[in-house]
Amino acid sequence: MARAGQELIERRTALKLAAALWLSTQNRRVSALPPQRIVVIGGGIIGCAISYYLAKAGAQVALLERDTLASKASRGTFAWINATWAKQPRHYHRLNQMGLDGWHQLEQALNIPIRWGGSLEWFSSRERQVTLAADIEEQASWGEDAEMLSGTEVSALEPNLTVSADLAVAYSGGDGALDPVVACQRLAAGAQQHQAQILEHCEVHSASPNDEGSITLSTSLGDWVADRYVLATGADSMTAQTLAGVTIPQRSTPGVIVITKPLPRLIHRVIAAPGIHLHQRDDGKIVIGEQSGAPDNVAHSLRLRQRPTRFPTETTALAHAERMLAITRQYLPAAVEAEVDEVLIGWRPLPIDGHPVLGTPSASPASYLAIMHSGITLAPIVGQLVAQELLTKTPSPHLTHYRPDREFSSVARY
């Protein structure tokens, strides 16, 4: 058993080294190329990460954001950095794992606070608990730091958590969580240090080829000329249609996020309990995400048509926050003191097959699409790989499965 475990760790280390070697070879190729003018549309985590890596590699970058940085999904997100059992199949799991590795680098390079320490996850249904154990066994066989713990072991790790002694909990040791707004701001500032221009309140209306053989982007702040442009526009599928002539089938769903005022440290890890997800940020604020979606009725679907990011009234927002705090206190009674700081509605950019859309659609050769769920986890590796693909014009083997012209299956694992 020990020998098998050692072999797994060696295989994972070999995979990591191969990926790092590929990335550094591509980086050397990039530094030898003339600068390109690239406009990145969208200032969420994906647009900020791509801008950072492009500017760092020497491209002339302009990041244009309709609203303010981190104002859409990258604000109303739970922000769990994870490569757990849910990330399937193996190639997608590997990409997420590379995302985790990338955050370790960015944490140092850009001073982005991240709370590492892993995640603890369990379900209420007995059937789901059985498959969870099998999922964790698979993760361990892939060389991940993953194991099932008893409730007693969980209580030793998280003394404030109420769990029964015989509970079986999945522990994924590599996971972490961050403040997504701070991460976007640090990435954008890092891009600016490499001469990128960042423009907020700048909406891109159209993209058309011009007489010079480049692209003119018409925006609310005037025209921009670019060699290439990146659509990091998140859940708004009409934007891809308008600016690149492609339809990306999405099933974007809303999620409520409650952020408390700072509390003394109560939890150390990401907690994914039945009905609720929790983590406590470096600033002491507890972030609460719910697992269920919006109720399926006419009144809700009418209200949600405009994709609001806030509730219509303070009273409704607080009612939702209290509902989620009540579930939180079942697991974390010490959160009785928690006061609500913010209540957000986030819209997941979710391509219908659950996987990212990354690459140039045949309908629009100057564009590059970067639209995905799990964008918090994936941002560092997506930023690096997209920058390399754009600058070297060499397709990355890590992105083969995610091209925009693929057949989209509606059978997604989550």
Ligand SMILES: Cc1cc2nc3c(=O)[nH]c(=O)nc-3n(C[C@H](O)[C@H](O)[C@H](O)COP(=O)(O)OP(=O)(O)OC[C@H]3O[C@@H](n4cnc5c(N)ncnc54)[C@H](O)[C@@H]3O)c2cc1C
């Ligand atoms: C409730 C919820 C929980 C989540 N939990 C997690 C999690 O735990 N872990 C994880 O990894 N991921 C999670 N996600 C997913 C993750 O948050 C997203 O994948 C990620 O934030 C997407 O980033 P983005 O930059 O692509 O999109 P966004 O942050 O939405 O940014 C897109 C930007 O493009 C701008 N834009 C659009 N059109 C234009 C235009 N024409 N001109 C200029 N600007 C334009 C928008 O204003 C917006 O700011 C969650 C998401 C939600 C909603």
